[in-house]
Amino acid sequence: MNIYITGATGVLGRRLVKDLASRGHTVTGMARSAEGEKTVISLGGRPSRASLFDSQALLSDIQGSDVIIHAATSIPVKTRIKPEDFALNDRIRREGTEILADCAAKTGVKKLIFQDVVWVARPPDGSYFDEESPVNPDRTVQSGVDGENIVLETGKKYGFIPTVLRCGFFYGPDAAHTRTIGEGLKKRSFPIIGSGQNFWSNIHVDDTAAAFVTAALEDLVGVWHVVDDRPVRVGEFMNEFAKRLDASPPRRLPAWLARFLTGKYSVDFFMASTVTSNKKLREGSSWTPRYTGYKEGLDQIVAEWKAEGFLV
Numbered sequence: 001m002n003i004y005i006t007g008a009t010g011v012l013g014r015r016l017v018k019d020l021a022s023r024g025h026t027v028t029g030m031a032r033s034a035e036g037e038k039t040v041i042s043l044g045g046r047p048s049r050a051s052l053f054d055s056q057a058l059l060s061d062i063q064g065s066d067v068i069i070h071a072a073t074s075i076p077v078k079t080r081i082k083p084e085d086f087a088l089n090d091r092i093r094r095e096g097t098e099i100l101a102d103c104a105a106k107t108g109v110k111k112l113i114f115q116d117v118v119w120v121a122r123p124p125d126g127s128y129f130d131e132e133s134p135v136n137p138d139r140t141v142q143s144g145v146d147g148e149n150i151v152l153e154t155g156k157k158y159g160f161i162p163t164v165l166r167c168g169f170f171y172g173p174d175a176a177h178t179r180t181i182g183e184g185l186k187k188r189s190f191p192i193i194g195s196g197q198n199f200w201s202n203i204h205v206d207d208t209a210a211a212f213v214t215a216a217l218e219d220l221v222g223v224w225h226v227v228d229d230r231p232v233r234v235g236e237f238m239n240e241f242a243k244r245l246d247a248s249p250p251r252r253l254p255a256w257l258a259r260f261l262t263g264k265y266s267v268d269f270f271m272a273s274t275v276t277s278n279k280k281l282r283e284g285s286s287w288t289p290r291y292t293g294y295k296e297g298l299d300q301i302v303a304e305w306k307a308e309g310f311l312v
Contacts (some may be wrong), residue, residue, distance in 0.1 A: 001025045001026070001066040001067060001216070001217075002025070002026045002028070002064055002065045002066050002067075003020055003025055003026070003027050003028070003065060003066065003067045003068075003069065003216055004028045004029075004030075004048070004061065004062050004065040004067070004068045004069070005017060005027060005028070005029045005030065005045075005068075005069045005071060006030045006052055006068075006069070006070050006071055006072035006096070006100070007030065007070075007071035007072030007073060007115075008029025008030050008031060008036075008039075008040050008045065008047075008071070009029070009030075009031055009032075009036040009039045009040065010071065010072070010073070011172060011174055011175050011176075011205055012071050012115070012170075012205060012208055012209055012212070013029065013071045013072075014039065014043060015205065015206065015209035016069060016071065016209055016212055016213065017029045017040060017043040017044065017045040018043040018044060019209060019210075019213050020213060020216065021043060021044030021045050022044060023213075025216075026046070027044065027045040027046065028045060028046045028047075028048050028061060028065070029043075029045040029046070029047060029048065030047075030048050030050065030052065030072065031047040031048065031049060032049070032051075037049070048061040052072060052092060052096040052099065052100075053091075053095060053096065053099065055099045055102065055103070058099060058100070058103055059102075059103045059106060059107065062100075062103045062104075062107055062109070063107050064107070065107065065109055066109065066110045066111075067109065067110060067111050067112075067113065067216050068100055068103070068104055068109055068111075068112045068113065069113045069115075069212055069215075069216060070096070070097060070100055070112065070113065070114050070115060070147075070151075071115050071212070072092050072096065073089055073092060073093075073115070074088040074089040074092055075089060076089075077176055077177065077180075080262050080263040080266070081263060081265045081266055082263065082265065083139045083140055083265070086139075086140050086143070089143065090142075090143035091143075093143035093144055093146060093147040094143050094146050094147060094150070097114065097146075097147040097150045097151060098150055100112065101150050101151060101154035101155075102154075104154070104155075104158070104160050105154060105157075105158040105160070109160050110160055110161060111155075111160055111161035111162070111163060111215075111216075111219070112151055112154075112155060112160055112161070112162055112163070113163040113164075113165065113212060113215050113216065114147055114148060114151040114162075114163065114164045114165070115165055115167065115212075116141075116144040116145075116147065116148055116164055116165070116166045116167070117141060117144060117166055117167055117168075118166040118167065118168050118201060118225050118226075118227060118274060118276050119141065119272070119274050120135050120136070120137045120141050120144050120145050120148075120166065121133045121134065121135045121136060121166075121276075122136060122272060122273075122274050123136060124136065126198065126199070126272065126273030126275065127273075127275065128275045128276065128277075129275070129276055130225065130276055130277065130279070130280065131166075131222070131223045131224060131225055131280055140265065148164045148223065151163075151164060152164065152222070152223075161219050161220075161221055162221065162222070163215045163220045163221065163222070163224070164222065164223045164224065165211055165212060165215060165220075165224050165226050166223060166224065166225050166226065167203055167208050167211075167226045167227075168200070168201040168202050168203040168225070168226065168227035168228070168274065168276070169200050169201065169202045169203070169274070170202070170203045170204065170205050170208050171202060171203075171204060171205065171294075171297065171301070172204055172205030172206065172301065173300070173301045173304040173305060173308075174205075175205055178301065179310070181238075181241065182241070182245060182301075182305070182310075182311055183311065185238065185241055185242040185245055185247050185250055186242075186245050186247045186311050188247065188248050188250065188251060190238070190250060191250055191251040191252060191253035191258070192234065192235050192238050192239075192250050192251070192252050192253070193252075193253050193254075193255055193258045193267055193270050193271055194252075194253075194254070194255045194258075194271050195235070196233060196234050196235020196236075196238065196252070197233055197234075197235065198233065198234055198271055198272060198273040199231040199232065199233055199234070199273045199274065199275050200231060200232060200234055200237065200273075200274055201225075201227040201228070201231045201274050201275060201276050201277075202227065202228055202231075202232065202237070202294050202297070203226055203227050203228055203289070204228070204289070204290070204291040204297040204300070206290060206291070206300075207226070207228065207289040207290055207291055208226055210287060210289075210290070211224075211226040211281065211287050214285050214286060214287040215285075218285050218286065220281075220284065220285055224280055224281045224284070224285075225276050225277065225278060225280065225281060226278065226281060227276055227277065227278050228278070228289050228291060228292055228293055228294065228297070229277075229278065229289065229292040229293060230292070230293045230294075231274070231275050231276075232293070232294050234270065234271075237294055238250050240294070240295060240298060241298055244298055244299070244302045245302060245311060255267055255271060258270075
């Protein structure tokens with residue numbers, strides 16, 4: 001197959017290019033720089049310098065593709081995040097997705113796969129939810145819901161397979177936020193906010209990539225949640241992470257003080273419960289997570305960091 005990937009040089013995209021190319025597929029990866037081109041080539045792909053917002057250049061590069069995977073994001077990484085910091089990510093999710101869907105329709109692409117997050121449908125009370133639950137997005141993830149709708153509606157209109165993969169809180173050895181948490185735990189400067197009793201549904205980035213590869217090779221119509229087998233309490237996750245880094249248990253920080261120091265968005269995200277499952281994806285495809293729970297995932301991350309010489 002011929003597969004076009006946006007975000008090909010990111011944490012998820014690099015894995016997709018490498019895995020799909022190693023299976024014998026022709027993979028074209030969007031790269032925004034000469035360095036990005038080298039990365040895509042080194043992973044076995046062909047680079048595309050088309051901008052996500054240049055519809056004509058993108059149409060030319062997508063021509064002949066069977067599958068498009070939209071894995072591009074621009075998530076702000078600074079400590080104190082405000083809704084306006086998501087402006088570029090919102091544009092990627094809305095305008096970028098509209099352009100890709102239009103390209104899919106014009107070139108006869110067989111399927112368009114869209115990356116989103118499970119917490120677009122997280123209930124305010126922290127209860128369990130699944131793919132059939134109503135969406136409940138806040139300002140920072142509304143564009144993801146808009147992107148989902150663009151893909152689902154355009155696929156229905158033009159006949160290509162629309163796939164939405166909503167990912168849990170993904171973590172991995174080369175993910176910037178995972179490394180930030182690790183550094184903070186090692187220095188005892190990354191606290192648990194509040195009680196730490198809220199739940200997260202997580203997914204290791206390797207298992208995230210495997211889900212996207214599965215979607216490229218199989219026909220997964222509609223919305224699917226990509227998480228591991230067991231949601232975990234945030235306090236437990238952080239304490240186990242610290243233990244593996246031979247660090248002291250993380251401090252506790254009251255929510256009011258955390259909001260003063262880092263702002264409302266980061267604290268609300270950290271304290272909210274996200275409880276969902278991978279039942280639909282497990283039963284409806286060949287995908288199964290390698291790291292069924294967070295402990296196995298953390299073991300892999302810390303082992304890789306030790307081999308790299310990071311935080312040791």
